[in-house]
Each structure stands twice: as structure tokens, then as C-alpha cells.
Amino acid sequence: MGKRMAAFGKFEFHVQEERLVIPSKKGDFLIGIPKETCHEEKRVCLTPDAVAAMTLQGHKIVIETGAGIASNFSDAEYSESGAKIAYSAKEVFECYLILKVSPPSIEEINLMRPQAFLVSSLQLKTQSADYFKALANKRITAIAFDFIKDEHNSFPIVKSLSEIAGTASILIASELMNAENGGSGRLLGNISGVPPCEVVILGAGTVGLFAAKSAKGLGASIKVFDNSITKLRQLQQDLHIPIYTSTIHHKALEKALMRADVVIGAIKGKTRAPIVVSEDLVSIMKEGAVIIDVSIDRGGCIETSELTTHSNPTFKKHGIIHYCVPNIPSRYAKTATISISNIITPYLLNIGEEGGFESAVKYDNIIRSGMYMYKGILTNKAVGDWFDFPFTDINLLIF
Numbered sequence: 001m002g003k004r005m006a007a008f009g010k011f012e013f014h015v016q017e018e019r020l021v022i023p024s025k026k027g028d029f030l031i032g033i034p035k036e037t038c039h040e041e042k043r044v045c046l047t048p049d050a051v052a053a054m055t056l057q058g059h060k061i062v063i064e065t066g067a068g069i070a071s072n073f074s075d076a077e078y079s080e081s082g083a084k085i086a087y088s089a090k091e092v093f094e095c096y097l098i099l100k101v102s103p104p105s106i107e108e109i110n111l112m113r114p115q116a117f118l119v120s121s122l123q124l125k126t127q128s129a130d131y132f133k134a135l136a137n138k139r140i141t142a143i144a145f146d147f148i149k150d151e152h153n154s155f156p157i158v159k160s161l162s163e164i165a166g167t168a169s170i171l172i173a174s175e176l177m178n179a180e181n182g183g184s185g186r187l188l189g190n191i192s193g194v195p196p197c198e199v200v201i202l203g204a205g206t207v208g209l210f211a212a213k214s215a216k217g218l219g220a221s222i223k224v225f226d227n228s229i230t231k232l233r234q235l236q237q238d239l240h241i242p243i244y245t246s247t248i249h250h251k252a253l254e255k256a257l258m259r260a261d262v263v264i265g266a267i268k269g270k271t272r273a274p275i276v277v278s279e280d281l282v283s284i285m286k287e288g289a290v291i292i293d294v295s296i297d298r299g300g301c302i303e304t305s306e307l308t309t310h311s312n313p314t315f316k317k318h319g320i321i322h323y324c325v326p327n328i329p330s331r332y333a334k335t336a337t338i339s340i341s342n343i344i345t346p347y348l349l350n351i352g353e354e355g356g357f358e359s360a361v362k363y364d365n366i367i368r369s370g371m372y373m374y375k376g377i378l379t380n381k382a383v384g385d386w387f388d389f390p391f392t393d394i395n396l397l398i399f
Contacts, residue, residue, distance in 0.1 A: 029059040029352060032086075032095030035067040038102035040310045042070035042333035043340065045099040045119075048077040050345040055082030057352055064092045071333040097357070101340065103127065109134040115375060117357050118142040119344070122372065122383075125298060129387050132378065139376035141357065145340070147380065148370035159206050160339045164329040166210025166266065169292040170199070170218065172328075173262040176290045176314065176321050183321060184288030186261055190219020197221065198259045202276055202301055203266030204231035204245070207294050209238055211264045216241065223256045225276075226267070248276055257281050265293035265301040273298040279318075287319035297326035362398050374398070 031054065033045055044067050046054070051061050061083040065075055075085050086092050093111035098104070100120035104112070109131075112118070118135070122144035135142055145157040170188070177197075179185035188197050199215040201208045204226035212235065215222050223244040226232050232245040246252050257263065257277065263285070267273055273295040282291070282304045293305040300306075304317045308324045310331060315322050329336040351360040351367065360367045361374070372380035374397050384391035 028057075029054075029348070029356070030096040031059060031061045031348075032092040032098050033061065033063040033067055033083075034089050034092045034098070034100060034104075034108065035064040036070075036100065036102055037105065037108070040327065040330060041102045042330050043101045043337045044068045044071050044073065045101055045337075045340060045344065047338055047341045048073055048081040048083075050341040051078055051083045052081040053345060054348065057349055059348075059352060060084070062086050062092050062095055064089055068337075071337040073334075073337070099344075103131070106130060106134050109138060109140070112138055112140060115139045115141070119145075119370075121145045122147070123297075124383060124386060129389075132373070132383070132387065132389065135373050136376040136378070140373060141361075141371065141375055142373040143367065143370040144372055145370070147372060147382075148366060150366060156343050157340060160343060161329045161336065162206035163210045164332060164336055164339065165294050166207040166212075166264075167214045168328050168332060169207070169211050169264050169266075169294055170214035170220075170262070172323055172331075173199075173264070173290045173292050174218070176323060177261065177288075181314075181321070182288070182316070183290060184261060184286065188215070188218050188220055188262065197261040198223070198256075199262045199264065200225070200256045200260040201264045201266060202226075202248070203264075203268070203295070204228065204235040205266060205268070207266035208264070209235050211266065211294075212239060212243065215262075216243070220262075223260075225253060225256070253277070254281060254284070257285050260285060261289055263289070263291045263302070265291065265295050265305070267301040268295050268298050273301040275301060275303050277302040279303045282320055283318045285318070285320050288321070290321045291323065293322065293324045294328065296324040300324060361394075368394050 054061055063078050063083045064086050068078060079085055090111055093108060094113050097117045098112060103120050103122055118140055148157055150156050174188040177183035177186050177188055186197055190196055197220045199220045199222050201211050201224045204224055208224060212222050212224060224235060225246050225248045227248050267276055291302055293300045293302050295301045296305055296307060305322060305324045310325055313323055313325050351357060354360055371394055372383050374394055378384055378389050378391040379394040381391055
């Protein structure tokens with residue numbers, strides 16, 4: 001017995017000093033935020049306040065110099081919030097997690113480290129097969145703003161940007177109506193003794209709702225068309241006031257367009273937006289009227305619509321001013337940046353607390369909903385169907 005006890009050592013049975021376990025921070029990120037290179041993209045993913053919240057939790061942020069300038073956030077503000085300012089894109093793309101507003105170019109993907117994580121928009125209809133092949137070659141895990149679905153089965157980032165686009169569409173129309181811009185010279189407002197302007201909104205989704213709210217706030221007369229009675233009913237309830245609503249049929253739409261001062265196109269199909277206003281209908285509208293086709297990013301719902309840019313946003317056809325810029329929220333870059341940042345920052349903080357992306361992929365349905373590539377393997381059916389690529393259910397890869 002004595003021999004067996006001796007084997008444990010002289011101090012084995014003495015009372016030892018208690019040692020508390022100090023938990024280490026799990027899932028600390030090295031986050032890279034590059035300057036956007038996509039034409040006329042002015043937004044950035046995180047505000048300085050969001051960077052401060054992230055660095056306070058132990059995460060490290062590397063942001064390319066000038067990345068926030070177009071959104072009115074300076075390098076000094078980011079630096080004071082704890083971010084490192086990088087003077088080369090290469091340094092930023094070497095980070096573990098890349099945050100971008102627009103999807104990266106092929107050249108930018110080539111700068112990324114193997115098996116990195118990417119969080120950005122996807123803009124599926126503008127992508128090529130080469131984009132996905134480049135991600136696969138680097139074994140990137142990619143999450144798209146476009147696909148992220150929250151616990152309420154809603155798309156929070158898409159919805160937020162749609163709110164901005166809907167509100168902005170009325171403000172833009174109001175500006176284009178003035179005589180200096182070749183418009184009808186009418187004020188989009190409720191002036192005593194003057195009949196209100198007529199606004200026709202095509203689509204009763206989020207864009208249509210916020211366009212209607214803005215137009216009603218200015219005192220315009222509104223008509224909303226959509227083929228979903230459920231959406232029309234919901235829009236009426238959200239506005240808290242009775243307005244003209246109708247399903248889309250030729251006679252009612254023709255009468256509304258003949259009187260319209262402003263038409264907002266906000267109908268988006270699953271692949272391409274359906275054409276609901278023909279060129280013949282556009283030709284009967286009042287000269288100087290304004291068309292804002294918000295659905296132009298999916299081809300447009302008005303036959304005469306043609307893609308325009310922020311630097312050259314309008315053209316005239318049949319005497320009607322057309323505004324067909326696909327990225328309206330970028331026009332209001334600071335508001336859009338704050339909106340995106342406020343949505344994704346809590347997700348990132350939560351993922352960090354739970355052990356990082358590798359762990360979050362296994363338990364977090366929100367992260368999985370936005371994921372379209374996992375370590376270079378395509379996991380999203382919509383992308384697979386669009387490009388005729390094979391895809392694998394994410395649940396088969398992580399469990």
C-alpha cells in the first residue's frame with residue numbers, strides 16, 4: 001500500500017490553492033472592410049459606432065483608407081473607434097472575414113485567403129459562372145445579404161433597403177417634376193385650392209408601401225395596383241387610411257396612367273420583373289410626367305424603362321421623364337450604411353460570442369439561410385438552378 005501511495009508524489013494529497021477557470025474569448029474575428037470598387041457604390045458595411053462595439057468585444061477590424069468617405073465617415077472616425085487603417089486592398093483581403101456591400105470582383109476574390117468567410121450582397125442576376133468558380137477555388141464560405149432570413153421569416157436587409165428605395169422614389173420624383181428638370185412644374189404636395197398630384201404605384205410590397213407613405217405624407221392622391229389582394233389589404237392596414245387599390249387590369253390601369261403625374265414601378269418577379277405597363281400605355285401619359293422604375297434591377301416592370309446611372313439618371317421617351325437607376329439606396333449612402341450596419345452588427349457580435357462562424361453554421365438558422373457557399377461547395381438551390389450548377393444541402397455538410 002505504501003509503495004502505491006508513494007507513486008503519486010510527495011505533495012499529491014495536500015490541499016491545493018484553488019485556480020479559477022478564466023474563459024477565453026471565443027470566435028474573435030479579424031474583419032476586413034475594403035473600399036468599394038463597384039461603379040457608383042458609396043456604402044460601407046459598418047459605421048464607426050459599430051466598429052467600436054466590435055473592437056470592445058475583442059474583434060479586430062482592418063478597413064481600407066477612404067472606405068467610408070462616400071458615406072461621410074472619415075478614416076479618423078474609424079481609427080478612433082479602434083479600427084486599423086490599411087493603405088492597400090491586399091492587406092484587407094488577407095483578413096479572416098471580409099465585409100462588403102457589393103459582391104467582390106474576380107480580382108478581389110483572388111486576393112482573399114483560402115477558406116475565408118465573405119459577407120456581402122450577391123446580386124444574382126448580375127453574376128457570372130466565373131464568380132462562383134473563383135469562390136470555389138479559394139474554398140470560400142459566402143453569405144449573401146439577399147438571402148439572410150430572420151426568425152420572423154423576413155429578409156431584414158432587403159426589406160430595409162426597400163424601405164429606403166420606396167421613400168426615396170417619391171423624393172426623387174418630386175425633384176424631377178420641377179420645371180428646371182423639364183418636368184410638369186407641379187409641386188408634389190397638398191396646396192390649398194390646388195388639386196393634388198396623382199401618384200400611381202405598381203406593387204404593394206415594401207417599396208410600394210413606403211412610397212405610398214411618403215406620397216400620402218406630402219398630400220398626393222394615391223392609386224396602388226397589385227395582383228395580390230393580401231398585399232393590397234396589408235398595405236391599407238399599414239397606412240391606416242383608405243386609398244384606391246386595384247388588381248392589375250388594362251382598363252383601370254389605363255385610366256389611372258392617363259391622369260398620373262408620377263408612376264412608381266415596384267413589381268419584382270422571381271426571375272425577371274413582369275412588364276405591366278406597355279409602351280402604348282406610356283405614350284398616353286401626360287407630357288412631363290415622371291416614371292421611377294425601382295424594379296429595373298430585375299429588368300423593369302415598364303416596357304420603356306432602360307438602365308440608367310446615378311451620374312446620368314434620366315431620359316425622356318414619349319415626353320415622359322424616366323428614372324431607372326438600379327441602386328437607389330446608394331444615393332443616400334449614409335442612411336443605407338447605418339441601416340445595414342445596425343442589422344448585421346448584432347449578428348456578428350452573437351456569432352463571436354458563440355464561437356465564430358464554424359460553430360454558428362451548425363446552430364444558427366439565420367446564418368445558414370444566407371449561406372450560398374460552404375468551403376467552396378455551392379449550397380443554395382436558387383443559385384444552382386440559375387446557373388445549372390449542382391448544389392448540396394448545407395445540412396448534409398455540417399452534421
